[in-house]
Amino acid sequence: MAVKISTISTLIVFLALLSLGHFSHGELRLGSYSETCPNVEEIVFGVVEKAFSTNSRLAPLMIRLYFHDCFSNGCDASLLLDSTTSPNEKTAGPNLSVDGYALIDAVKDELENKCEGVVSCADTIALVTRDLAHLASGKKARYEIPTGRFDGRESLASSVDLPGTQMSVSDTFEMFKKRKLNLTDMVLLLGGHTIGVTHCSLIMDRLYKFNNTQNPDPAMDRNLVKELRRKCPENSEQNRAINLDQNVSSSNIVDASFYKQIKSRRGILQIDDQLAKDEMTKQIVTDLAEGNDFLARFGQAMVKLGSYGVKDQDTGEIRTSCRSCNDFCTA
Known part of the structure; x- marks a missing residue:
């Protein structure tokens, strides 16, 4: 059984390490x-x-x-x-x-x-x-x-080189692993979908013709399919925004609600839905959905991501304008 640690306790430990x-x-x-x-x-x-x-x-x-x-x-x-x-x-x-x-x-x-x-x-x-x-x-x-x-x-x-929303969990993880990020880091970073939106055009296949069939994705909650079909009519020229966290009260809040939603088969993107079902990740999703330490752990994963591929004074510079190099750029 995974040990649950409170957000406050995790932050205290993490900040104590930082203070060294x-x-x-x-x-x-x-x-x-x-x-x-x-x-x-x-x-x-x-x-x-x-x-x-x-x-x-x-x-x-x-x-x-x-x-x-x-x-x-x-x-x-x-x-x-x-x-x-x-x-x-x-x-x-x-x-x-x-x-x-x-x-x-x-x-x-x-x-x-x-x-x-x-x-x-x-x-x-x-x-x-x-x-x-x-x-x-x-x-x-x-x-x-x-x-x-x-x-x-x-x-x-x-x-x-970025992971696609229709990739499998294992293929997605291979990309994270190359960046020295582990499986938990991946689930936490994809938890960034706790806020933000996608658009109808990116989920039409899940709603109407999943895997080249004439049916919606059977993994998606039937009520959610009905809701989304109303917002995203087939052959419509509109491309409406769809919240990635379907909990209306927290769709704009960074919290663990996203994990509760995907456990209930209400994930919008295919990769999000797969996180909650795949043997590699479903226990991590459950722990985050049922625990109270997501915020602290999300912060740690963001710090870890932020250490990837950093440049030093020999390979980089300090730009005075973020849109152009001080001297010469390959762009």
């Missing part, structure tokens, strides 16, 4: 800007909190941006680079619907005003995402994230 001062991921460490930009976290949070107060949709957008940037080429802000010479990461199919760039620009501008040329765009993404996840949880949990990332100089559409 030697906690790091590669070249990352807590307080890396303590001398060069001592108020960096307050500066970031000030901009983020104001933006969130007028647009709560920024939270799922930024969690997605953070995942898409880190998962393909490491956490180096290469997704932010613009280019007029060759296809960059922004133009890759999975990234066409990524957004949140304007908020990163606003935060970076403020950082440049207060600490010119000091804070990387990669660290800006990590801090902004952490603060939005914190705000979207109702300020119930806030994870500490080490900094010290440098910005990458290469952004190529051909290098984008």
Whole structure:
């Protein structure tokens, strides 16, 4: 039987480890800007909190941006680079619907005003995402994230490598494993679907012609199929947004409701539905649905993801503009 740990207890243990001062991921460490930009976290949070107060949709957008940037080429802000010479990461199919760039620009501008040329765009993404996840949880949990990332100089559409929503659990896990993320990390990070939306066009096959049949996906709750068919009529030109967490009262809140929904066969994306049924992951889903430690564990998984593929001063730079390199870019 899995041991359940409360959110508060988990946070206490996790923060105690962080306070040792030697906690790091590669070249990352807590307080890396303590001398060069001592108020960096307050500066970031000030901009983020104001933006969130007028647009709560920024939270799922930024969690997605953070995942898409880190998962393909490491956490180096290469997704932010613009280019007029060759296809960059922004133009890759999975990234066409990524957004949140304007908020990163606003935060970076403020950082440049207060600490010119000091804070990387990669660290800006990590801090902004952490603060939005914190705000979207109702300020119930806030994870500490080490900094010290440098910005990458290469952004190529051909290098984008992200898991698809129709992949099997085992194939998806192979992709996570290559990033040194374990099975629990995968389930936790996919728990980012606790907020945000997909669109009718991405689930029509599950509603009408699953696996080239004339029927809906038999794994989906029948009542949910009826609800979604009303929102997503077959052959409609509308492409309505559909909440990934079907619990109306928490569809915009970072919490464990998502796991309860997928256990009840109310997962919207095929991969989410499979998490709750596959022998590899169903016990992890059950523990998260029935426990009270999701927020703390989600934070730990986000920190772990944020350590993947970071650049150092030899392989990266500190951009003054997140959309262009200081010197030369391959993009």
